Amino acid sequence: xxRTILPFGPQHPVLPEPLHLKLVIEDETVIEALxxxxxxxxxxxxxxxxxxxxxxxxxxxxxxxxxxxxxxxxYCEGLEQIMGIEVPRRAKYLRTIWGELHRMHSHLLWLGLFxxxxxxxxxxMQFWRVRERVMDIMEATCGNRVxxxxxxxxxxxxxxxxxxxxxxxxxxxxxEKEVRQLTTTILNDYTVKKRTVGKGVLSKETAYQLGxxxxxxxxxxxxxxxxxxxxxxxxxxxxxxxxxxxxxxxxRSTVRFRETLQSIDLVRLAIARMPAGETSVNVEGALxxxxxxxxxxxxxxxxxxxxRDKHARPADVPAPNLDLPAGHVAVKVKGKPDGEAVTRVExxxxxxxxxxxxxGAKYMDxxxxxxxxxxxxxxxxxxxxxxxxxxxxxxxxSIDPCISCTER
Amino acid sequence: MFNMTxxxxxxLLHKSSTRLYPFAVRGHFEGFRGTLINNVDECIFCRTCMLxxxxxxxxxxxxxxxxxxxAMSCVYCGVCVDVCPTSCLSMTxxxxxxxxxxxxxxxxxxxxxKTKKVEE
Numbered sequence: 161x162x163r164t165i166l167p168f169g170p171q172h173p174v175l176p177e178p179l180h181l182k183l184v185i186e187d188e189t190v191i192e193a194l195x196x197x198x199x200x201x202x203x204x205x206x207x208x209x210x211x212x213x214x215x216x217x218x219x220x221x222x223x224x225x226x227x228x229x230x231x232x233x234x235y236c237e238g239l240e241q242i243m244g245i246e247v248p249r250r251a252k253y254l255r256t257i258w259g260e261l262h263r264m265h266s267h268l269l270w271l272g273l274f275x276x277x278x279x280x281x282x283x284x285m286q287f288w289r290v291r292e293r294v295m296d297i298m299e300a301t302c303g304n305r306v307x308x309x310x311x312x313x314x315x316x317x318x319x320x321x322x323x324x325x326x327x328x329x330x331x332x333x334x335x336e337k338e339v340r341q342l343t344t345t346i347l348n349d350y351t352v353k354k355r356t357v358g359k360g361v362l363s364k365e366t367a368y369q370l371g372x373x374x375x376x377x378x379x380x381x382x383x384x385x386x387x388x389x390x391x392x393x394x395x396x397x398x399x400x401x402x403x404x405x406x407x408x409x410x411x412r413s414t415v416r417f418r419e420t421l422q423s424i425d426l427v428r429l430a431i432a433r434m435p436a437g438e439t440s441v442n443v444e445g446a447l448x449x450x451x452x453x454x455x456x457x458x459x460x461x462x463x464x465x466x467x468r469d470k471h472a473r474p475a476d477v478p479a480p481n482l483d484l485p486a487g488h489v490a491v492k493v494k495g496k497p498d499g500e501a502v503t504r505v506e507x508x509x510x511x512x513x514x515x516x517x518x519x520g521a522k523y524m525d526x527x528x529x530x531x532x533x534x535x536x537x538x539x540x541x542x543x544x545x546x547x548x549x550x551x552x553x554x555x556x557x558s559i560d561p562c563i564s565c566t567e568r
Numbered sequence: 569m570f571n572m573t574x575x576x577x578x579x580l581l582h583k584s585s586t587r588l589y590p591f592a593v594r595g596h597f598e599g600f601r602g603t604l605i606n607n608v609d610e611c612i613f614c615r616t617c618m619l620x621x622x623x624x625x626x627x628x629x630x631x632x633x634x635x636x637x638x639a640m641s642c643v644y645c646g647v648c649v650d651v652c653p654t655s656c657l658s659m660t661x662x663x664x665x666x667x668x669x670x671x672x673x674x675x676x677x678x679x680x681x682k683t684k685k686v687e688e
Contacts, residue, residue: 211622218622218645289585300597303659309601309645317650318599344571 174553177563193544208524224565232311234505238516241501248438251315252393265294266508278355315440356410360543360555372539374510379412386506531565600661608675610656617648633679
């Protein structure tokens with residue numbers, strides 16, 4: 161039969177970002193897929209030659225909008241490893257909280273986009289409506305909705321007050337309730353299942369051989385997650401990855417859906433166990449005044465309203481220990497990064513890896529970023545042959561492609 | 569079917585989940601990094617913000633006593649506010665209004681004069 165080459169992307173209604181696939185199709189079946197990347201390359205790694213190591217924190221945050229906090233976290237952990245900085249425990253917990261909030265909003269965004277990919281627009285809106293609550297938490301605690309800019313080398317810039325912690329927990333109760341309401345639709349609906357079950361199957365062996373990461377790998381039955389390595393406060397909180405075994409689009413959406421609920425629990429756990437104390441150490445050349453500016457606690461009206469909520473936190477749960485005045489600068493660390501480090505962090509999309517090299521100068525010698533989508537493109541190309549043309553958008557979206565991450 | 573009916577009834581009884589946008593505007597939370605402002609009377613033109621800015625949008629001339637911020641290049645990270653020694657930089661919680669032209673936030677102040685020690 162005659163073969164046709166069909167371009168898919170870089171501009172396509174289901175694609176949030178420019179990925180170009182050349183689909184070799186026979187009738188309605190995809191035979192081969194060839195990717196083309198490079199539409200949004202910005203050269204952020206090269207900027208390490210003209211921006212000093214502290215300014216790079218803000219730059220790596222902008223590699224990816226959706227997981228900005230985790231990029232900065234990974235970079236800061238690498239630098240702290242090189243410079244031998246011990247981050248205060250409170251800062252580690254705060255990083256965990258904001259990291260998990262990022263995972264929640266990213267997964268909710270993806271679940272919405274995924275619903276949109278198979279034409280379920282009202283579900284898309286429902287998920288994004290829930291996501292707004294997470295965005296509100298981030299705006300109230302960090303000062304921005306997406307690019308939160310809370311991480312600095314040696315700690316975090318903002319702190320959470322007892323009031324804010326309580327407000328976050330009240331919001332989490334509502335978020336959990338609203339997410340659970342959508343369970344039946346995204347996981348048990350006949351039409352949704354028809355579009356996702358058995359589509360784009362990635363077997364356990366193939367996933368491992370092609371180096372899939374994140375929900376792709378966990379959806380294919382591997383219990384692997386960078387959070388198990390215990391970065392930030394995960395060594396104290398403890399963590400168990402969510403695993404599904406079918407390896408199809410349905411399994412991957414289930415993994416992400418369950419991870420959203422798991423993140424809610426992790427944020428709760430982190431808030432409950434967060435110790436009091438300093439939020440950052442003073443690194444020479446970093447922000448001289450590292451004192452975080454605790455903020456008043458969101459819109460007063462909103463706080464008042466949710467305090468009367470029937471799902472409010474019961475009084476017998478021990479309040480987070482926040483007695484000590486926060487925002488102390490504990491130790492002063494001097495010097496410039498000299499050495500190299502590799503750090504791994506679990507992004508919403510999978511495992512993120514940073515390689516950092518400093519030569520004792522103000523500027524880093526090398527910042528290498530390997531993002532999860534880069535690792536997930538080979539498995540995507542293995543999933544596409546044999547599928548129907550109508551399923552291509554769903555399969556492409558099931559890897560949660562972040563092309564601007566990949567091209568940096 | 570029963571689920572659906574339940575949802576329909578609850579949606580009818582609840583108020584709308586969206587805002588009537590132009591009439592009801594969602595405000596920002598306290599501490600939101602909206603617009604960078606400089607209280608130039610307190611500014612000592614020390615150039616710390618210029619050196620720390622990751623997007624290099626601030627230009628300070630300490631001899632002429634000028635402070636300029638390219639509003640379109642600013643990424644609103646708030647680093648300058650944190651490092652400012654006199655706390656003359658601050659951020660308001662409102663966004664900058666929509667602009668059709670490139671804007672520069674320019675301030676002219678009086679540079680700090682070096683005080684000569686009076687010899688006894």
